[in-house]
Amino acid sequence: MKIHEYQAKELFRKFQIPVPEGGPAFTVDEALNVADRLGAYPVVVKAQIHAGGRGKGGGVKLAASRDEVKTLAENMLGMTLVTHQTGPQGKQVNKLLIEQGLNIQKELYLSLLPDRATAKIAIIASEAGGMDIEAVAAEQPEKII
Template sequence: MRSFLRTGLGFSRNPCATQKSLVGLYLDRGAQNPQNIQKRFLNVHEYVSYTFLSEHGISVPNFGLAKTSDEAFDIAKKMNTKDLVIKAQVLTGGRGKGHFTSGLQGGVHLVTTPEEIKTLASKMIGSTLITKQTGAAGKPCNKVLVTEKKTARKEYYFAIMMERAYGGPVVISSSEGGVEIETVAEKNPKAIKYTPIDIVQGLSKEAAEKIASDIGLGQRKGEIAEFLLKFYDLFLKKDATLVEVNPFTEDVTGKCE
């Protein structure tokens, strides 16, 4: 069987449990309008997302987190490959097109040697990354993710999110991954499929297999269904409002990992 690599998970923690305790706290203090309580959303870095996926039995590329350029070099050297990627761990979109106050262009780079990883890491760590989303102030980069580069045969999109319009969680899937889902929605909305999940019954194997078939993965529906069931388990156990894999990638080697 061919292997699929799952990268780029987005994770937002559901504030409901915290909100409930805060409501009680506000009422105890005589607050007149508990509806005005601030909600806390937590977006996690990419390396944390990789860890969550791995812990739930979902395949991810070999990776390591570095806080210094020397650590980045050591991680890359141990990977023993010429296909390497270094990514600035900054909570913002558009990292690849951003620039650092150090003068480095781009927060994501494909390289072939540990030496290149070290040089790039030295220009990322301790510098500020500026993107369209951060504005001129930018955001500091204190860590970098070093990972193996996998060449894609085909890219897909999967996400599970809490959606008020559906009264619960919904699986969002598309045969057009690797780009912003908003772009797909604008240019080819029919390529995006929405599958509501019964919050009591959960996601069934049959429903997961249908999701796979709907985006052209019918021949591998068993494997995709297994991934989706693990993905939904992650969504529930982390009390998330959104988990996203973009791109969900088929490796050109055709091997399972």
């Protein structure tokens, strides 16, 4: 089963794990409504597809105003986002996550994925953050547990 970031964060909230405030948007109007509800800028506009590398592919942007949220949502919804995990065909963006822009003190990486060889769940974690986790794994494997 694959879930989007916004769905994972809803699960985290359910179990009182702190995450930035925000919510999903399937239309430009919904993106504006979520940004209005947050009440402060910047906000982050994140494409929701089942693939990593969204930030590097242009699918994660900061918006400093309501007008920027509108422009970003108009541009992202319906676009084909190409990342290193999608292949050249990319994936169409039909959902966005709009959330608070926060000052990041420390970025961590955590992934749970099926290990088909053992038929168990593998947990991968790193204090080196997530934007370049593949590079961390290749260049500093000791930082991956």
